[in-house]
Amino acid sequence: MNDDIDDETELGFEPAVSATGASEDTGASRTRRRSRRGGLRRRLGATAVLFAALAAMGAGYAAFAGTSGASSTGTSQEDVQAGHQLYQVSCITCHGANLEGIRGQGPTLIGAGGAAVYFQVSTGRMPAVGQGAYEARKPAKFNEKQTEQLAAYIESIGGGPQVPTGKLRGDDKSLGDGGALFRINCASCHGTTGRGAPLSAGKIAPGLYDANDKQMYAAMLSGPESMPVFSNNALTPSEKKAIIAYIQTIKASNDPGGAGIDRIGPVSEAIVIWVAGIGLLMVVILWIGARSQ
Ligand code: HEC
Ligand code: HEC
Structure with a gap:
């Protein structure tokens, strides 16, 4: 009885006895089992740590991969189909089976165009989480490829302004014109430095510094x-x-x-090497540890 309590407090739970193959509670086998259990426990603990670490690194990599994927060139029929599938999982509840919109949930997307989809999805505004609330920029749920696929599907049904492609930034000579045009067309809402500003009725025009070229172009084309x-x-x-x-x-x-992570290209490759390298190192360390016990 005493022994049982001891056992439980030491481990914090009653371990699965079958894992060790022992079934008789005789004094001798108990001691042996206890020490074998100790070794098993250490190894299980180490394995759990390894998996937790790998999972954390995987999640970290996924976050980076999601924001720095290379942009696709052109869209195909498969992209439209893939986009349709993504749409049915993540968008249909608010925007309807035929993009017609659902009263009280979301507006129609007919004619919204790929540009609006690209803007909304790549800035994480869509899929919306709540209802009615202002949809602020948040980490994107879909990677670049999936975003293009969603845009391709919605555009294939309803038309509208397309996702901008190619070089979207003027050269240095255009800066003067750009400044003048910015002050006339954008500064009234986004502020003269582009840091964002409050609008009437509790709305805000967000800062522009998080947006990349493509998102800026898509914002102008779609007017969110x-x-x-x-x-x-x-x-x-x-x-x-x-x-x-x-x-x-x-x-x-x-x-x-x-570190402006989202503006550095090779960083994703470095992270792959880093994740794989550290992961391998940990496996080796744990293996050496297990051998020396
Ligand atoms: C929880 C409901 C909800 C979900 C899910 C949702 N949306 Fe929306 N969507 C809205 C609402 C509400 C608006 C309008 C308010 C706004 O623009 O912030 C909107 C607006 C949009 C717009 C802008 C329309 C326009 O005319 O400019 C696009 C594009 C869009 N959604 C695409 C998507 C896509 C693609 C998905 C799936 C990945 C999605 N939405 C998932 C509710 C939702
Ligand atoms: C009438 C006010 C108004 C004007 C003028 C305006 N915007 Fe906006 N802009 C907004 C609002 C409001 C949003 C937020 C939309 C949302 O969250 O769905 C926005 C969002 C944006 C975003 C997205 C920022 C992000 O990363 O979240 C960009 C980029 C942008 N605007 C660029 C421009 C540019 C460039 C101009 C000038 C050509 C311009 N805007 C003119 C009101 C305005």
């Missing part, structure tokens, strides 16, 4: 929430690119420094 749509008549493609060049320049000069 109370932002106006800047069609190609309102701002020609080269004017849009000039504005993007200007925003990225003031962003860079206002950057407080530190």
Whole structure:
């Protein structure tokens, strides 16, 4: 009886006896079992630590991979189908089986176009979590490829402005024009430095420093929430690119420094090497540890 309590407090739980093969509670086998259990417990503990560490690193890598995936070139019929599947899992409850929208849940997406989908999904605003609340930028749920697939599907049904492609930033010569156009068209809401500003009715125009070129272009094409749509008549493609060049320049000069993960390309490769390397190292360490016991 005493022994039993001892056993339990030591381990914190009653271990699975069958794991050791012992079944008789005789004094001798008990001591042996106890020490074997100790070894098993240590190894199980080490394995758990290894798995926890690997899982954590995997999650970390997934987070980086999600934000730095290479952009796809063109979309195919398979992309449309893949997008349809993603849509049915993540969007249909609010936007309806035929993009018609659902009253009180979400608006129709017919005519929204790939640009709106790209903007909403790549900035993590969609899929929306709650109802009615302002959808702020958050970590994207889908990677670049999946986002393009969702855009391809929604565009294939309802048309609308396409996902912008190619080089979307004007060169240095366009900075002057970009600045002037920014002050006329964007600064009233986003502030003269692009840091964002409150709008009426408790809404805000967010800061622009988190957005990449493609998201900025897509925002202008789709006009999310109370932002106006800047069609190609309102701002020609080269004017849009000039504005993007200007925003990225003031962003860079206002950057407080530190690691700007989302703007470095090779970082994802480095992380793969790092994850694989550290993981391997841990396996070796644990193996040596197990051998020496
Ligand atoms: C919980 C409900 C909900 C879910 C799930 C959801 N949405 Fe939305 N969606 C909304 C609401 C509400 C709005 C309008 C408010 C806004 O723009 O913030 C919206 C707006 C949009 C817009 C902008 C429409 C326009 O005309 O500019 C797009 C594009 C969009 N959603 C795409 C998606 C996609 C793609 C998914 C799936 C990955 C998705 N949504 C999942 C509720 C939802
Ligand atoms: C009438 C006010 C208004 C004007 C003018 C306006 N915007 Fe916006 N903008 C908004 C609002 C509101 C949002 C937030 C939309 C949302 O969260 O769905 C936004 C969002 C954005 C975003 C997304 C930022 C992010 O990363 O979350 C970008 C980029 C952007 N605007 C660029 C521009 C550019 C470039 C111009 C000028 C060509 C411009 N906006 C003009 C109101 C405005």
